[in-house]
Amino acid sequence: MVSTTRVSIIGLGSMGTAMAHRLLDQGLDLDFWNRSDKDVGDLLDKGARKTPLDEVFHNDFIISLLSNDAAALDVFSDRQLAQAKPGAIHINMSTLSPAASETLAARHHEHGIGYIAAPVLGRPIAITNGTLLVVAAGKADDVAAASVIFDKVSARHWNVGEDHSKSNFVKLGVNYNLIHALQAIGESVALVESAGVDANTFMEILTHTAFTGSAYAGYGPMIVNRRYTPRGFSMELGLKDVKLVEDAAADLGLTLPVAAVLHKLFEQAIDDPDVSDLDWSAVAELTRQKKIR
Secondary structure, three states: OHHHOEEEEEOOOHHHHHHHHHHHHOOOEEEEEOOOOOOOHHHHHOOOEEOOHHHHOOOOEEEEOOOOHHHHHHHOOHHHHOOOOOOOEEEEOOOOOHHHHHHHHHHHHHOOOEEEEOOEEOOHHHHHOOOOEEEEEOOHHHHHHHHHHHHHHOOEEEEOOOOHHHHHHHHHHHHHHHHHHHHHHHHHHHHHHHOOOOHHHHHHHHHHOOOOOHHHHHHHHHHHOOOOOOOOOOHHHHHHHHHHHHHHHHHOOOOOHHHHHHHHHHHHHHHOOOOOOOOHHHHHHHHHOOOOO
8 A cells, every 4th residue: 555655765955854744744654864963853753764774775665865976876885775675666856967877777777776867846845735846767667666656746757768867867957947047037137126127027027928937936036035045955056956067068069158157156156155055046146236257
């Protein structure tokens, strides 16, 4: 029965914590492990179990939401995969490079463990309210088996094929567009504000017909009204995504002219004490406050 399925989750950042609560709220039993200590009382109160790293590999499904390639490659080492339950499936929901995903897929194959590269589209609130989207890649049987998880935590999931790197390329492409949108909103708002136009009126006009998607409808009001806390996504992770896009493009022999500009903007935002600890959408403040170097 789905209600008695026990799932492991590795990584309790903002996305991982939201995912843990979603799994519990959907009736799944949960074991979890995090690389660093943090307050997990709310998860324990819901019945989740904090387990050692070796034991977190003992369930049928293992979900990971780790911050970068290095963390994922470290946690899912050959030694740790040797501890996994035979036939288990690892659903990797992290944003990783295509190369790291391929390395992980090969490691899992060596140990007879299923591997699905399944990066997610959406902020923590999307997990909470069930509007999360998932882009999955892996063996068809593994993806079909994992649909019991995807159906619980997302509004929709796509299977883009057995080549694990494809889902990572899709995720990077989506994030690259989103990063463009953040900067485009910031520049547009700076333009109309400087001309004395009410920025909320401008955003209402902008999102009425031409730009109705969640990126503009969600981030637009945040930027207009400077609602950058609580932070849903950090500047450091924004820079990480730009770097991943640049590296992936270089491997494919592509030139992305705007990537270098965005890279520089996020580096400046990280160095700016006024915005460095805010949501990544606050990168727009560099333009609005005329701080662009």
